[in-house]
Amino acid sequence: MNTNMLYGGFLILILVAGIGGFFAGQYFAPVETVPTLEGTIPIGVIYAEPVEGELYAQGEKYALDEVNAWLEDAGIPVQFERWVEQAETSATKCVERAEALIERGVQIIVGMEWSSHVKATKSVFDNQKVVCLSSGSQSADMAIADDYIFRLPAPVPLYSPSHLAVAQDMGIEAAIMIYTDEPFGASGAEGITEAYEDAGIVVPYSLGVAPDTTDFTPEVGAIEVAYLDAVDTYGVGKVILDIIAPDTILSDMFAVITTYPELHTAPTFVFDAYATALLDKAAETAATMNVTGFWLKPPDDDRTQAYYDYIVATYGDEPYAFSYTAYDSIWIAALSVLAAGEYDGEKIKAVLPEVTSHYYGLSGWTKLNDAGDRAFAIFGISQVIETSPGDYEWEDIGIYDASTDTLTWTPP
Amino acid sequence: MVNIADILIPISTFVTFFAVYLLVSLALNLQQGYTGIPNLGLFLSIIVGAVVTAVLPSRLAMVIYSVPPELNFIEDNAQVVALLNVHLASDPFTSIGLLLLTIVVAAGAGMVTGYLTSFFVRRLDETYLAVFLLALAEAARTIGTYYRPLAGGNFGISMPNFVGWFGADYYYLGLFILISSVSVLIFFLTERLCHSPFGRLLRSIREDELTAKTVGKDTNRVKMIVMALSSGILAVAGVLNTTRQAAAVIPTYDRIDFTFWPWLMVIVGGSGNNLGTLVGTISLISLRRVLIYMKPSLSFLPFSPIWFEHILLGIILLLVMFRRPEGLIPEKPRKLQGP
Numbered sequence: 001m002n003t004n005m006l007y008g009g010f011l012i013l014i015l016v017a018g019i020g021g022f023f024a025g026q027y028f029a030p031v032e033t034v035p036t037l038e039g040t041i042p043i044g045v046i047y048a049e050p051v052e053g054e055l056y057a058q059g060e061k062y063a064l065d066e067v068n069a070w071l072e073d074a075g076i077p078v079q080f081e082r083w084v085e086q087a088e089t090s091a092t093k094c095v096e097r098a099e100a101l102i103e104r105g106v107q108i109i110v111g112m113e114w115s116s117h118v119k120a121t122k123s124v125f126d127n128q129k130v131v132c133l134s135s136g137s138q139s140a141d142m143a144i145a146d147d148y149i150f151r152l153p154a155p156v157p158l159y160s161p162s163h164l165a166v167a168q169d170m171g172i173e174a175a176i177m178i179y180t181d182e183p184f185g186a187s188g189a190e191g192i193t194e195a196y197e198d199a200g201i202v203v204p205y206s207l208g209v210a211p212d213t214t215d216f217t218p219e220v221g222a223i224e225v226a227y228l229d230a231v232d233t234y235g236v237g238k239v240i241l242d243i244i245a246p247d248t249i250l251s252d253m254f255a256v257i258t259t260y261p262e263l264h265t266a267p268t269f270v271f272d273a274y275a276t277a278l279l280d281k282a283a284e285t286a287a288t289m290n291v292t293g294f295w296l297k298p299p300d301d302d303r304t305q306a307y308y309d310y311i312v313a314t315y316g317d318e319p320y321a322f323s324y325t326a327y328d329s330i331w332i333a334a335l336s337v338l339a340a341g342e343y344d345g346e347k348i349k350a351v352l353p354e355v356t357s358h359y360y361g362l363s364g365w366t367k368l369n370d371a372g373d374r375a376f377a378i379f380g381i382s383q384v385i386e387t388s389p390g391d392y393e394w395e396d397i398g399i400y401d402a403s404t405d406t407l408t409w410t411p412p
Numbered sequence: 413m414v415n416i417a418d419i420l421i422p423i424s425t426f427v428t429f430f431a432v433y434l435l436v437s438l439a440l441n442l443q444q445g446y447t448g449i450p451n452l453g454l455f456l457s458i459i460v461g462a463v464v465t466a467v468l469p470s471r472l473a474m475v476i477y478s479v480p481p482e483l484n485f486i487e488d489n490a491q492v493v494a495l496l497n498v499h500l501a502s503d504p505f506t507s508i509g510l511l512l513l514t515i516v517v518a519a520g521a522g523m524v525t526g527y528l529t530s531f532f533v534r535r536l537d538e539t540y541l542a543v544f545l546l547a548l549a550e551a552a553r554t555i556g557t558y559y560r561p562l563a564g565g566n567f568g569i570s571m572p573n574f575v576g577w578f579g580a581d582y583y584y585l586g587l588f589i590l591i592s593s594v595s596v597l598i599f600f601l602t603e604r605l606c607h608s609p610f611g612r613l614l615r616s617i618r619e620d621e622l623t624a625k626t627v628g629k630d631t632n633r634v635k636m637i638v639m640a641l642s643s644g645i646l647a648v649a650g651v652l653n654t655t656r657q658a659a660a661v662i663p664t665y666d667r668i669d670f671t672f673w674p675w676l677m678v679i680v681g682g683s684g685n686n687l688g689t690l691v692g693t694i695s696l697i698s699l700r701r702v703l704i705y706m707k708p709s710l711s712f713l714p715f716s717p718i719w720f721e722h723i724l725l726g727i728i729l730l731l732v733m734f735r736r737p738e739g740l741i742p743e744k745p746r747k748l749q750g751p
Contacts, residue, residue: 042708081708083707083708084707084716084718085704085707085718086718086719088668090664090666090668090669091568091657091661091663091664092653092657092664092665092669092670093669095657096429096700096704097704099422099425099429100701100704100705101704102421103421103422103425103701103705104704104705115567116566116567116568116661116663116664119567119568119569119570119659119661120568120657120659120661120664121657122570122658122659123570123573123657123658123659124425124657127580127583127584128421139567141489141490141567142490142567143490144490144494181558184566184567186560210558211558211566212554
């Protein structure tokens with residue numbers, strides 16, 4: 001037998017074994033499901049992309065250790081484990097991974113950070129009656145009632161009142177809206193604009209920018225013209241820039257704004273606080289313009305501090321903003337399974353809203369609205385501050401509680 | 413008692429996923445395997461099919477079922493889809509009619525796309541052509557991703573359920589029947605085409621285009637037909653995948669999943685014969701699934717098992733390329749039939 005035939009035969013053997021294994025897997029797969037609550041119960045995890053996924057994983061692993069230790073202490077014969085998959089940014093792979101996890105018996109999947117992935121996978125969850133508990137999806141158009149999708153982060157529309165409250169407190173009369181021209185940025189800008197205009201704050205100029213833009217020179221030129229026009233009418237300090245864009249775009253834009261000194265008198269709101277690239281590229285300008293960001297604030301308590309200390313000690317960096325919801329997703333998944341009394345997606349779906357309404361996690365109170373999305377949020381308000389000569393950091397300056405519409409400034 | 417859905421769902425999800433990829437691989441095999449046209453932009457025509465599915469059947473259904481005109485399919489997507497699903501669940505004839513119409517229109521749109529790109533196939537040599545087709549497909553993907561009125565842009569749109577009339581328990585049976593029957597039909601049509609005199613002409617162009625020209629064959633016209641036919645098949649794959657996911661998310665149609673993977677399937681299976689393409693496609697998709705199943709037992713690896721799939725598939729590709737470059741089922745030399 002010649003070598004080629006040997007290798008060919010070997011390859012065919014592998015592939016035939018693969019096909020056979022697949023169908024054998026189907027036959028034996030039910031063994032992996034856990035019909036009653038004992039033994040090890042899987043919680044499926046699908047990450048949209050590798051780097052961000054690792055940051056979500058920090059919160060999930062920490063929560064899983066807590067859950068399992070608690071179950072052991074309580075003498076409950078159940079342990080949970082994460083079955084992790086990676087969609088590698090592809091919605092097609094996300095669907096494939098979700099299907100495979102479900103075929104292996106998984107009844108609840110967390111992670112699912114991207115709204116596009118949630119949308120592509122929605123029919124799989126709904127038709128197979130498996131719960132999706134997203135730790136990152138915020139898009140307004142995924143707010144659909146009575147489906148199997150639940151989302152823990154603050155959806156985009158929840159941010160509008162926080163921007164309005166701070167703008168009113170500052171006595172702002174006009175806002176220039178800048179946003180990435182895709183559903184996330186556009187719907188965020190639309191919601192905030194509506195809130196401003198309803199409250200009598202004029203929005204004389206809105207600018208959508210392409211999400212893949214890297215040189216913002218023409219855009220910043222146009223923003224400067226609009227800002228100066230507005231300042232002529234309303235005065236310096238009465239006009240803000242409100243930028244709804246991810247950190248990468250924000251930092252590229254600020255790199256250009258640095259060279260437009262007329263804009264440096266404009267107080268600026270950004271969508272997410274703790275934008276690290278912004279500090280890398282244009283910290284001084286950001287501090288000069290009092291760049292103010294908003295974020296889903298974890299409660300100030302011992303549990304949050306313990307988590308923060310652990311993440312800093314273990315990974316050498318502060319917790320990722322969404323790792324708090326990732327932490328909560330594991331606890332809520334585990335508690336929902338226990339409350340359901342059976343590892344069954346339909347039963348988990350039925351009890352999950354009640355569980356979230358009684359759960360106060362690292363991301364605060366997780367009560368959901370009718371669409372299965374977070375109903376209330378407490379936003380931290382942070383500003384870029386020069387902490388020592390040449391050193392700039394995000395510092396917390398206040399809190400906005402959306403459930404009570406209360407703005408509280410932190411004493412300096 | 414065994415629940416029928418427990419058996420049906422995994423089989424259906426696997427077979428329908430395979431069936432979509434089979435069409436993509438078949439189209440590539442027709443272009444590259446039989447005719448020697450190196451297409452790195454397969455996802456161009458798939459996007460065309462997905463866009464037709466996003467645009468056509470839902471709007472028609474909105475008219476048929478008198479959905480209030482103030483509702484916009486993109487902006488009020490969830491609301492419109494919920495309304496349409498109620499109607500479609502009790503109206504199999506309209507559901508089937510809309511699906512068939514979508515497949516026909518998408519195939520036509522794909523063929524027009526293929527016809528237009530064929531002008532460049534005639535004028536560019538292999539390397540430039542491959543890169544040009546890739547660039548063209550990327551441009552289509554960029555437009556689909558950022559132009560929201562087309563198919564919801566970056567986040568995509570949910571689609572109504574055109575097989576909902578099978579009922580919740582048999583939804584996956586409906587998908588299985590629809591997608592696999594279309595794929596099987598196209599497979600046999602392609603197989604028939606490739607074994608016809610036209611198929612032999614394709615091989616002669618792939619082997620030596622100059623000789624084919626010198627015996628009076630219009631090779632440019634033949635390439636145009638191949639591009640049109642295969643692009644039509646790709647567009648149908650786009651329709652089926654969109655129907656399968658019940659969502660049109662254009663960014664998902666990228667070069668890795670919808671060009672490089674099909675290339676791997678054709679290479680592993682054996683280029684220039686449809687049976688090899690079928691074997692390559694089913695083997696790689698099965699292997700991917702098995703690896704996903706095995707991940708929990710691979711925790712002993714010194715790296716995250718998430719990446720094991722890529723490593724193993726890379727090893728298999730290298731083995732095939734070095735040891736069996738003609739693929740698992742090599743193309744058989746054809747015997748000339750005497751008079």
